[in-house]
Amino acid sequence: MEMRHLTSFIALAEELHFGRAAKRVGIVQPALSQHLRQLEEEVGVRLVERDKRRVALTPAGQAFLTHARRSLAEARRGAEAAQRAGRGLVGKLSIGCMGAVGMALLPAVLRTFRTTHPGVQLSMREMGSLEQFQALREGRLDVGLIRAPVEAVDYPVEVVTSSPLMMVVPAGHFLARMQDGVRLEQFAGEDFAVLSRRSEPRMYVQFEQLCLERGFQPRITYEVDQMHLMLELVASGLAVSTAPAFIRGVARPEVSLLPLVDPAMTVTAGLTWDPAAPPSPAREAFLATVREMGRSLSANLMTIRQYIGKAADI
Structure with a gap:
């Protein structure tokens, strides 16, 4: 499970729009769709329901979102701690x-x-x-x-x-x-x-x-x-x-x-x-x-x- 997959999923969960979510994370829409597909394969359940009219989180997606946000925040805190240590702080x-x-x-x-x-x-x-x-x-x-x-x-x-x-x-x-x-x-x-x-x-x-x-x-x-x-x-x-x-x-x-x-x-x-x-x-x-x-x-x-x-x- 890669951090970029979590980043793309959180953006999609908050935007509920593939185009806006892709723009937010700075990638093209097909790449964001690939990230979501790879993440769902890793988790083993469907996280997002999508059709031509709407995008919505499944119950599994709602449950996963909380942990994804927590994991991403912890990873960022870890990166910041490593950077501070690298600068002698x-x-x-x-x-x-x-x-x-x-x-x-x-x-x-x-x-x-x-x-x-x-x-x-x-x-x-x-x-x-x-x-x-x-x-x-x-x-x-x-x-x-x-x-x-x-x-x-x-x-x-x-x-x-x-x-x-x-x-x-x-x-x-x-x-x-x-x-x-x-x-x-x-x-x-x-x-x-x-x-x-x-x-x-x-x-x-x-x-x-x-x-x-x-x-x-x-x-x-x-x-x-x-x-x-x-x-x-x-x-x-x-x-x-x-x-x-x-x-x-x-x-x-x-x-x-x-x-x-x-x-x-x-x-x-x-x-x-x-x-x-x-x-x-x-x-x-x-x-x-x-x-x-x-x-x-x-x-x-x-x-x-x-x-x-x-x-x-x-």
Whole structure:
């Protein structure tokens, strides 16, 4: 039973005239008569009574009309759903994000993406970079927002934006007013809260190395897996830390962000996914949105870069 047969039958049932029904569905009258004959053969009963004076539905035709309309409407809804899925307008996406990167990018990304793709269901988890790669391998993640660069991984890592590294101190810290910039060695002897070696081993080692280059061994008192826990420790006056200027828009009022100078440093945000995963228009649309928001964020951070001068990536 073909959809064109149902379309022709419904048009004939509503017009009760072969010529008008054929014109309505955009075919010639003999073709419509053939559709009706094939449909009646398929159903096994006569659906329409016709003679030279009138066209009328049989009782079987009346009963069939309701189901034909329902079937055609359902098929159209199915086609529309397939088209929406093909354009990335429906589906599910699992998003992983490293704390600072997610805090900076995700609010703007989600506002834009939800406006254009309201039918896509999103699930988000805060995860370290290495954990995100493991989740990609296991098929638990569609897109990852990580700190870049990352060595020796099997997935593409696309730079989205970069940000100056800032000192994060309690608002009441004696250096909190130093908006012209501070040096890392000014915090020698203080308690530091940092992202754990387990979740971000490269960042952990580089932070230690930077401190050693500035003449001191950092006193890492707290290791955390999530950025908001680090901010909580700083806000409580228990530690100081470093973070990208990404978090400037979401940092708590109880903390102060101070530019780091001598040396100035930047942190780069990256985007990763599994190119061997099944095609997903929703994923491609999300990736495009992240790229666009990354360009916008880079423009907003440009004034900070200019303010602290040339920075070296870490």
